[in-house]
Amino acid sequence: MALLDWLLGRRLATLEEEHQHIGPAAGIPVLGLDALSSAAYGPEAALTLLIPLGAAGLGAALPILAIICAILAIVYVSYRQTIAAYPNGGGSYTVAKENLGPHLGLIAGAALAVDYILNVAVGISAGVGALVSAFPALLPHTLTLCLAILVLITLVNLRGLKESGLAFMLPTYAFVGTLAAVILVGLVKSIASGGSPEPIVAPPAMAPAVDVATAWLLVKAFASGCTAMTGVEAVSNAVPIFKKPAIPLAQRTLTAIIALLIALLAGIGYLCRAYHIGATDPGAAGYQSVLSMLIAAVAGRGAFYYITMGAIVAVLALSANTSFADFPRLCRLLAEDRYLPGAFAERGRRLVFSTGILVLAVLAGALLVAFGGITDKLIPLFAIGAFLAFTLSQAGMVAHWKSLRMPRFMVINGAGALATGATLVVVSVSKFGDGAWLTIVVVPLLVLFFLRVNRHYRVVGQQVATIEPMEMPDRADPIVVLAAGSWSKMTQQGLKFSLRLSDDIYVVQVKTETSTTEELSDNWELLIANPARRNRIAQPKLVILTSQYRQFLNPFLEFVRDLEAKNPDRDICVVIPDLIVSHWYEGLLHNNRGSFLRLILRAQCSDRVVVIHTPFHLHD
Amino acid sequence: MALLDWLLGRRLATLEEEHQHIGPAAGIPVLGLDALSSAAYGPEAALTLLIPLGAAGLGAALPILAIICAILAIVYVSYRQTIAAYPNGGGSYTVAKENLGPHLGLIAGAALAVDYILNVAVGISAGVGALVSAFPALLPHTLTLCLAILVLITLVNLRGLKESGLAFMLPTYAFVGTLAAVILVGLVKSIASGGSPEPIVAPPAMAPAVDVATAWLLVKAFASGCTAMTGVEAVSNAVPIFKKPAIPLAQRTLTAIIALLIALLAGIGYLCRAYHIGATDPGAAGYQSVLSMLIAAVAGRGAFYYITMGAIVAVLALSANTSFADFPRLCRLLAEDRYLPGAFAERGRRLVFSTGILVLAVLAGALLVAFGGITDKLIPLFAIGAFLAFTLSQAGMVAHWKSLRMPRFMVINGAGALATGATLVVVSVSKFGDGAWLTIVVVPLLVLFFLRVNRHYRVVGQQVATIEPMEMPDRADPIVVLAAGSWSKMTQQGLKFSLRLSDDIYVVQVKTETSTTEELSDNWELLIANPARRNRIAQPKLVILTSQYRQFLNPFLEFVRDLEAKNPDRDICVVIPDLIVSHWYEGLLHNNRGSFLRLILRAQCSDRVVVIHTPFHLHD
DSSP, X not given: OHHHHHHHOSOOXXXXXXXXXXXXXXXXXXXXXXXXXXXXXXXXXXXXXXXXXXXXXXXXXXXXXXXXXXXXXXXXXXHHHXXXXXXXXXXXXXXXXXXXXXXXXXXXXXXHHHHHHHHHHHHHXXXXXXXXXXXXXXXXXXXXXXXXXXHHHHHHHHTOHHHHHHHHHHHHHHHHHHHHXXXXXXXXXXXXTTTOOOOSSOOOOOOOOOSOOOHHHHHHHHHHHGGGGTTTTHHHHTGGGBOSSHHHHHHHHHHHHHHHHHHHHHHHXXXXXXXXXXXXXXXXXXXXXXXXXXXXXXXXSSHHHHHHHHHHHHHHHHTTHHHHHHHHHHHHHHHHTTSSOGGGGSXXXXXXXXXXXXXXXXXXXXXXXXXXXXXXXXXXXHHHHHHHHHHHHHHHHHHHHHHTTOHHHHHHHHHHHHHHHHHHHHHHHHHGGGTHHHHHHHHHHHHHHHHHHHHHHHHHHHHHBOOOOOOOOOSSOOEEEEXXXXXXXXXXXXXXXXXXXXXXXXXXXXXXXXXXXXXXXXXXXXXXXXXXXXXXXXOOEEEEEEOTTOOSHHHHHHHHHHHHHHOTTSOEEEEEEEEEOSXXXXXXXXXXXXXXXXHHHHHHSOTTEEEEEEEEEOOO | OHHHHHHHOSOOOGGGHHHHOBOHHHHHXXXXXXXXXXXXXXXXXXXXXXXXXXXXXXXXXXXXHHHHHHHHHHHHHHHHHHHHHOTTOOOHHHHHHHHHOHHHHHHHHHHHHHHHHHHHHHHHHHHXXXXXXXXXXXXXXXXXXXXXXXXXXXXXXXXXXXXXHHHHHHHHHHHHHXXXXXXXXXXXXXXXXXXXXXXXXXXXXXXXXXXXXXXXXXXXXXXXXXXXXXXXXXXXXXXXXXOSSHHHHHHHHHHHHHHHHHHHHHHHHHHHHHTTOOOOOXXXXXXXXXXXXXXXXXXXXXXXXXXXXXXXXXXXXXXXXXHHHHHHHHHHHHHHTTSSOGGGGSOOTTSSOHHHHHHHHHHHHHHXXXXXXXXXXXXXXXXXXXXHHHHHXXXXXXXXXXXXXXXXXXXXXXXXXXXXXXXXXXXXXXHGGGTXXXXXXXXXHHHHHHHHHHHHXXXXXHHHBOOOOOOOOOSSOOEEEEEOXXXXXXXXXXXXXXXXXXXXXXXEEEEOSSOOOHHHHHTHIXXXXXXXXXXXXXXXXXXXXXXXXXXXXXXXXXXXXXXXXXXXXXXXXXXXXXEEXXXXXXXXXXXXXXXXXXXXXXXXXXXXXXXXXXXXXXXX
16 A cells, blocks of 8 residues: 555545636646657658659649648637537547437547557657667667556556646647747748748758659659648547636637647748758668757757757657546546446545546557567558547537527537548548458447447346345245365354354265364264254254365365255355465465365355355454 | 366376386386486597596596496495385485485485575586587577477476387387487497507597696596486386385386496496597587597498487487476475475376476476576585485485395495595585585575474464364354445345345445545445335445545545554455456556555455455356
């Protein structure tokens, strides 16, 4: 317990919840890291696909980034509305479920869940990838580094919302601040030089064009750039974590995140063109990331360069944090609707949904281990889940406003639905061959899983539900079966308890290779028969079972099942004396027949067989 | 169960034991593989230390092997006597314990146990090493091969004695047969040529002498050669596995094993000298084992060479089998004297001591994994345990005959004790620096462990032992605490059982985040109070606990402990309704609070708190 206290902090009372709520300053690191980190890889992803166009690619990149920013703006306005309409957390799951029906809600939920899990694995692995390319000596430790960061983020999140906001504030604001400085300086230089600034460190000359711009290529570049949009729904999903008044604070947080993201994307796009910076082939020698070239061109390779690059690496690795804020809340909603076990809906010691956090960590950790810490192959899968959820959520909002007869709001969310829906189609088609079809398999399987879980709970509900008042026990006492070893205080105590329950007691011994039964049978008169006569109670019956196969469990089970069959109208209580040692390792020195016996009776007998352990504590 | 039947064979009844007994033909593979395989590495071990002497080393080797054969003969005669004196298995542990006292017995037992575990790891690893040096492509799979052989030997042994005798008969007799053929042919050729036979494949010329024979070098060579003697005690330890009459059959088996081993050692020693074959440096290029050179010299490198080498590799790898026959019997004896848990004394489904077999496999597997399948470093540790046990056993036999006043037998075992004791001193001193000191640490620790285990059982015995007759339950009924969820058939059933036990019933609900308590409190009158009045029984009391920390277990535990403290003279029965699902994976969808509650009540409360699970089975 002391270790947990030290690792996670003391247990928080439910009444302390108010103090765990956050404002926009902490909200941006907690909910915005996923979206903001997109500035580091979104433009790069689009430019990489434009490499075959040579310098002409830069001309094509600007309009693509402009379209992405425009869609972002539309999505922003729609999600602002969603926040106001669903102050209890209007994630895609809730909005789709309430307005489009439970099945579409589950599809949105499953798509988001997959997106969150992938985001953790891909984010951490991208950050570690950047770190390792800066310090190649770390290469053999890629997986270890990934898992260490995963454990760190998990622990911070288990410590509570406030702590994760504090922990991630510094890298977030370092990232935004340094990148914004680069963009501002670059803009000033660019304007001062009439659009052709002189780079401090010249970027490598762009490769000559080997291809002309086809519509298909541009569409693919756009689809890759769209990864920049994941994480935008995070705030709307988590409105209840904000201080009062939650709605305006959440909206303000969303505004800040989207405004910063658009500014960074637009600035990076403009400066790439001004400084003639294109992507380099990630597989080839001399690879350098677009941001690295851009920062060096604007600010040189001094201390500032290394600080900025360090902040970028940190934010990439920590972008997983957004999933840790949202995935557990999504699971909580699913659990409340009984699509997941109830444990997901219970807040742990620090008032966060610990079960969801741990499950997310385990699943993402499994992905990292399976891919050895290098998750490039997962990136294509990534945006589809997010856009599927976006589209369903926006469409749900359209239905919502329609039922409320508010056509003006309907138009805004309608535009969002169209924009994200179109993007979804583009991304799905252009990424299909890269593995996006996997999403099409995993999401339906997950939906099926949710439905099966729900069906199980409904079946249980039907079987255990009752409105009948309490029943009196049957007239007949139960039959008691005492699992006896040799005569000892344990057996004595078990027999004493048995006498409370019934006059109809079987003292059952199983003769195995190592047990002796003579002790009890030889002294039966003295130990049992005489006291029974003296107290005028019915004689317990001694039964000695022999096992031709040297087993204890089977003969005992057969005896109980036989009794059960022969006495269809009586309960059977199996009393098992239970030796309790002071230290767990002493337990290894004793057979745990009692526990096995309980498990096997539970599995093989009916409701009429009740197992009772009478405890006997050993003292040191 | 079907899988186990297929893997291990059907369960054997205790009465079928007779059919599992074996004769000398199967006894030699079961108990002799360890001793016989020594022929493959004993002479090599001695010759390797004599490399610095060049050709002169061969002259020194013969007397060393002669001394080893002489000690073997003495040990043989003594163990023959031991077999007759202890027909229930006169392992070193029993003989030392009964004649020298329990502590020396435990030392012998611990030394043998260590020896057996090392033998498994070293034997398998030596066999795989020989295989890998023949097929270097297998080198990266060394550990996998070692573990595969370990699993194979374990499974065969779990299938029973008879099956392991059958399984290992072919390699054993192939080994003995082919090596005997080589020696016979070599002897004939040698005699025919007047002592200087012409090799078919000439062995490499021996390296020139770089050193002269010192006493210390000769002693070290002798100590290394003594590894050939391990495994000799195996038969005496396992007399009960033989058919009737067990004593002569066991003696005949021992005679056959020792005679074969002496013949092989003497033959190899003689032929090495006749053909001028010395050891080559195992670390250097061009290394070839002594037996490989000898077989090639006598019989050439035809098919016969490969068959013989294959048999040697197989016997090396399978020499571990002797440990699997003896270690479990040693553990059984220790368990019967309560130095180990009773499970070691129970025969499993195939009438062998399965627990001991599995523990041996796990320990040897751990050693193999720890050393990556290459256990050269363990070889020096190997002979010491064996010779320590031999010496104690022989000394014990001396005491035995002394007490029976049979001086003739005393002299024979006395000679054995002297020979093995002297060897023990020589081996310990000469191998001390190579790691033999480890044995001096491990054996006492193991003895300490045995003593601690025994003390625990004695403490338990004192605390649970009683000769008092059965007691009647106290007049006062117990207090019943029903762990209730919402009103359901499970709760109903738990309450019905509670009414059997007492009129003093607390229905306890804990209000956590996800549980509702209103259902029961709002309908209390209808569900509980009215029926109680109608049946003229005392009203159960409803208790609703709220947890400021969202926990279920702690508030419940506190309530029970409080009741326990306030009612020092009454028993408390905690009734926990238990939902039983049809498939194990459905269990994951339900919290297992009932099981946790039982564990925590068991650990934290006194003997007066009895836990009762009332089962409720779900149906498909």
